[in-house]
Amino acid sequence: MAHYSKEEIVNSVPQKGFFGHPKGLFTLFFTEFWERFSYYGMRAILLFYMYYEVSKGGLGLDEGTAASIMAIYGALVYMSGIIGGWIADRLLGGTSTVFYGGVLIMFGHIALSLPGSLTAFFISMALIIIGTGLLKPNVSNVVGDLYAPEDYRRDSGFSIFYMGINLGAFLSPLIVGTVGQEFNFHAGFAIAAVGMFFGLLTFMVTKKKYLGLAGKNVPNPLTKVERGKTYKRAGIGAAIVIAFFAITIPTGIMTINRLTYLVSFLGLSIPTAYFIIMYRNKKTTKNEKSRLLAYIPLFVASMMFWSIQEQGSIILAQYADQRVDLSFSGLGIQSSWFQSLNPLFIIFLAPVFAWLWIRLKRKQPSTPQKFAFGLMFAGISFLVLVIPALTNGDNLVNPLWLVLSFFIVVIGELLLSPVGLSATTKLAPAAFASQTMSLWFLSNAAGQAMNAQLVKLYNINTEIAYFGILGGVSILLGVILFLFSPKISKLMKGVL
Known part of the structure; x- marks a missing residue:
């Protein structure tokens, strides 16, 4: 397999043409726009689809079970990024892996659009989980390939890319959510499938001209002997997993509750194993090992942040459906529409942050400091929801409280998420480029693995303690990270 230097890759990409950024950012911007349109449109109605009564077109699950399944x-969506990163690093490269992931996602949404049993629901989920794992980490890694390591446009480019993600995420709950809740859930899922089709079309039509060699490298390819062994082991492993669930689910051994504990364990143990394997690998240099050590506190901070942020589509979705007054100023509001708030605020604020990092250049806060501030804002976003719980009791809450919570967490997200994507591409060991991006998304998986247990604790009676404790813990971790940020920056060996 051909191996291209960083200079060759950057030179193959037209460096101007998309808001002062490489033209390849156009391709990846709109690919992710449509992929996120499909994903967040589906997520906007998925919880309601699970716990709404069968007579209302839902599956009729109880609310606690539905919340745990969401988590x-x-x-699992973000854990599957391990597979996508490994395939890109050792078999196909980033761009090919992105395409195959999009195909699986599209078929997963098509399966959801067809009325079926709970078994059919889980099959569709499996397709979307694997497909997102192939696409999500690699499309972000290809963005990193567009820029030279010292290019100051990098953080700005990731912020613009992040705005594309959220533009799709903003529109989809309004469209898919309205169709799903007003007309039919399956029709909503069908619209999500069409969105993924447009994403694939954009990618295929523009990638040759705009991406050049970006995403073509296979940094650590398998030898012919290794390929044979890998395919054999993968086949045996898949057979064991299928047999395990085929036996344990019908017999009642594997329940939803036990599955949540299994996923929570995997969500914490897999990234731990990943750090150890990469750190001890002979291909990881001394400086790369130091950067991996610096990456650990950033990973923990990200895990806590996503634990709070991802509850926007679980606990806050349930909160919107059951605790918020959906008749505001004489207008009827769909509970799914609140899922558009997070991306809406990002659309407006992402350009501000992109401009800010370019304006400040070397005077901007360090990466660990940005993470610390992000954690603090995440904590505050939960603390503000304690106020209506104290003042309103069991009465319906003014929707502006929920709007404020989403707004505050977005500030934290823009301080942490696009910066984390950028930092990952710079801190990653060369032999584990895509897999380190998968590790970044595992921080989200770990946060949601914790949520699989945490969401069980939420109800109207625990509301004050739930939002207060989680918000306070996040702020405390942010303060600790800020105090240790100089030491972490030193371990990063010159990476800003």
Whole structure:
């Protein structure tokens, strides 16, 4: 397999043409726009689809089970990034892996659009989980390939890319959510499938001209002997997993509750194993090992942040459906529409942050400091929900409280998420480029794995303690990270 230097890759990409950024950012911007349109449109109605009564077009599950499944699903989506990173690093490269992931996602949404049993629901979830794992980490890694390591546009480019993600995420709950809740859930899922089709079309039509060699490298390819062994082991492993669930689910051994504990365990143990394997690998240099050590506290911070942020589509979705007054100023509001708030605020604020990092250049806060501030804002977003719980009791809450909570967490997200994507591409060991991006998304998986247990604790009686404790813990971790940020920056060996 051909191996291209970083200079060759950057030179193959037209460096101007998309808001002062490489033209390849156009391709990846709109690919992710449509992929996120499909994903967040589906997520906007998925919880309601699970716990609404069968007579209302739902599956009729109880609310606690539905919330846990949402958390499990979110965790597994990001855990599957391990597979996508490994395939890109050792078999196909980033761009090919992105395409195959999009195909699986599209078929998963098509399966959801067809009325079926709970078994059919889980099959569709499996397709979307694997497909997202192939696409999500690799499309972000290809963005990193567009820029030279010292290019100051990098953080700005990731912020613009992040805005594309959230533009799709903003529109989809309004469209898919309205169709799903007003007309039919399956029709909503069908619209999500069409969105993924447009994403694939954009990618295929523009990638040759705009991406150049970006995403073509296979940094650590398998030898012919290794390929044979790998395919054999993968086949045996898949057979064991299928047999395990085929036996344990019908017999009642594997229940939803036990599955949540299994996913929570995997969500914490897999990234731990990943750090150890990469750190001890002979291909990881001394400086790369130091950067991996610096990456650990950033990973923990990200895990806590996503634990709070991802509850926007679980606990806050349930909160919107059951605790918020959906008749505001004489207008009827769909509970799914609140899922558009997070991306809406990002659309407006992402350009501000992109401009800010370019304006400040070397005077901007360090990466660990940005993470610390992000954690603090996440904690505050939960603390503000304690106020209506104290003042309103069991009465319906003014929707502006929920709007404020989403707004505050977005500030934290823009301080942490696009910066984390950028930092991952810079801190990653060369032999584990895509897999380190998968590790970044595992921080989200770990946060949602924790949520699989945490969401069980939420109800109207525990509301004050739930939002207060989680918000306070996040702020405390942010303060600790800020105090240790100089030491972490030193371990990063010159990476800003």
